[in-house]
Amino acid sequence: MRLLAALLAAVVVFASTACAPGRRVDLGQDSGNLVAAISGEPDQLDPQKTSAYFSFEVLENVFDTLVEPGADLVMRPALAQSWETSADQLVWTFHLRPGVTFHDGSPLRAADVVYSYRRIIDGKLANADKFSAVTDVSAPDDHTVRLTVAHPTPNLLTNLGGFKGMAIVQRRNVEDGQIATHPIGTGPFSFVSQKSGDSLVLRANPRYWGGAPRIPGVTFRFISETSTALSALQAGEIDWTDAVPAQRVSQLRNDDSVHLAVEPSNDYWYLALNTARPPWNDVRVRQAVAYALDRSSIVQATSYGTAQANQLAIPQGNPWFTPYNRYGHNLDKARQLLQQAGAAPKTMDLLVTSEYPQTVTAAQVIAANLEPLGIGVTIRTVDFATWLDEQNSGHFDMLMMGWLGNIDPDDFYYAQHHTGGTSNAQKFSDPRVDALLDAGRTETDQQARKDDYARAATLIADEVSYIYLYNPAVLQAWTPNLTGYEARRDKAIRFRSAVLHAGGDRP
Known part of the structure; x- marks a missing residue:
């Protein structure tokens, strides 16, 4: 009876606080944290093995890369404070920042970088x-990392600094599982x-090489319904979300209770037909x-006009854009x-997957579009982990997904399109495309490199390796009490500089 009475008392206390409009209940270890709502749960926490955006949203705040893109997407120092290349551009030497430590207090050494890269290569x-x-x-x-390349590699810094899968990990943390x-x-x-199914909690690292964060931590809540996430933001229950309903953008532009960001992105959404299956191999x-x-109907249905319809991957406004x-x-x-x-x-x-609504x-619109051709579309909606398994096993006629962080x-x-590409699930192969993409990896003349990619992109679309649909906007919203955060074209979620100010109805 004593236990039951205590439980009932706790329920009464929780209900009385949780129902107070505009107030957020902070409990225990995440007290005072910035609360961020994301649309799904990380599929795993190993940054070199995941391919899920929900994982990257969280893990970019936990791990670093050797270099990283600034807001202008130009690569800048990160764990490496400087670097130089040899005269023949075949040797890159990186100098690590002194005094960087892992979260358990052990020092970062060059051997950790070598281990991280060898793990990706050998595995x-x-x-x-x-x-x-x-x-x-x-x-x-201990403070120098050297990479030798077989030929000049103009995009090496971008390869090392794009967060997806390139994080520097601790060997002991990997080997002990x-x-x-x-x-x-x-x-x-x-x-x-x-x-x-609920949340993930991070704590500020007081020894961070870039300076200790000004918030005690971040609590990521997993809220799949965009309307629910937005309501939670407007009620003061969360501080930030990228689960913003596109149909609410016009209204939110005039809502002083939230700060709305609508930025162009380098992401793209596409369809891929399985070229290993007839008749899609034709x-x-x-x-x-x-x-x-x-496409206009698909854009309207999925983004209420906030996205940009596009028949290639790279959006207008990007220096690599091809009409x-x-x-x-x-x-x-x-x-x-x-x-x-x-x-x-x-x-x-x-x-398709329910974790990317x-x-x-879009599948509903696509099915209606194909019906006049006599093609009956069976929409198979699965969770993202199953989607990945089905993609990797080639168990699909057509799939839809986005490519993020480009x-x-x-x-x-x-x-995605080289015959030997690691994400070429549609099994596309064209020697002309292979040659152009290979050339783009070695060409140091900027205009010649741009020409190579323009020709490759045109062939990819002509031969329908992908059916490109649109480039979405970056839609994010946060409380006006949050400063020091910016929405980025590459959708990197960085809370390292975030500041939460007291005000409004926040406790």
């Missing part, structure tokens, strides 16, 4: 292709705990599907191509 992890030109990684001393449940990095925040059938799609407009909505052309191919597909399996929304043109094209 053939998702970003192994970033090291395709690297012939040797060594540590002449703890990285999966309690990752240890050198970043501005250290991992504290995770409650599956380029004319793939082109027919491309002509059948009404391309072959696939206007044209059902007659689509029927003609199917007739030329002697194909009359009746069904299509379209793989825009794929589910900076260099190599990021937009190589892994």
Whole structure:
């Protein structure tokens, strides 16, 4: 009875505080933290093995890279404070910052960087292709890392600094298996705990090389419904979210209770047809599907006009942008191509995931677009982990997904469309594309390199390795009490400089 009475008392206290409008309840270890709502839970905590954006949102605050992109996406010092290249551009020497420590207090040494890179290379992890030109990684001393490349590599810094999969990890943390449940990095925040299906807590790292954060920590809450996340922000229950309903953007522009960010992004959303399966292995059938799609309707349904329709990966405004407009909505052309191919597909399996709701929304429009061609689309909605398994096993006719965090043109094209690309799930292969993408990795003349990628991008679209749909905007919102944070084109979520000011109804 005493236990029951205590539980009832706790429920009464919780209800009386939780129902107070505009007030947030901070409990225990996350008291005073910045509370950030993201749309899904990290699939895992090993930064070199995950490919989920939800994981990167969290882990970019826990781990560092050797160099990192600034807001202008130009690579800047991070764990390496400086670097130089040899006259023949085949040897890159990086000098580590002195005094950097991991979260457990152990010092960062050059051997940790060598171990991190060798783990990616030898384990053939998702970003192994970033090291395709690297012939040797060594540590002449504790503070120096040396990379030798087989040929000039103009995008090496971008390869090392794009956070996805390139974090510097601690060898002991990996070898004892703890990285999966309690990752240890050198970043501005250290991992504290995770409650599956609910939240993940980080604590400020007082020894961070860039200066101790000005907030005690970050609590990431997993809220899949964008309307729920926005309501929580407006009620003062959370401080930041990137789960902003696109249909609310116009209204939010005039809402003084939140700060809204709408920024152009380098992300893109696409469809991929499985070229290992008939009839999708016939380029004319793939082109027919491309002509059948009404991109403007897809953009309106998924982003309420905040995204930019695009038939290539790289958006207008980016210096690597290439104009391309072959696939206007044209059902007659689509029927003609199917007739030329002697194909009359009746069904299509379209793989999407509930953890990226825009794929589910777009699938409905796509199904309606293909119906006049006699193609009945079966929309298969799965969780993201299953989506990855199905993609990797080639168990799909067509899938929809986005590619995030792109900076260099190599990021937009190589892994996805080179015959040996690590993310070429659609099994596309064209020797002309391979040659151009290989050339882009070695060409040091900027204009010649731009020409290579423009030709490659055009072939990729002509041959329908991907059907590009649109470049989304970065949509984020936060309390006016939060300063020192900025929404970025590459969608990097960095809370290292964030400041939460007292005010309003915050406790």
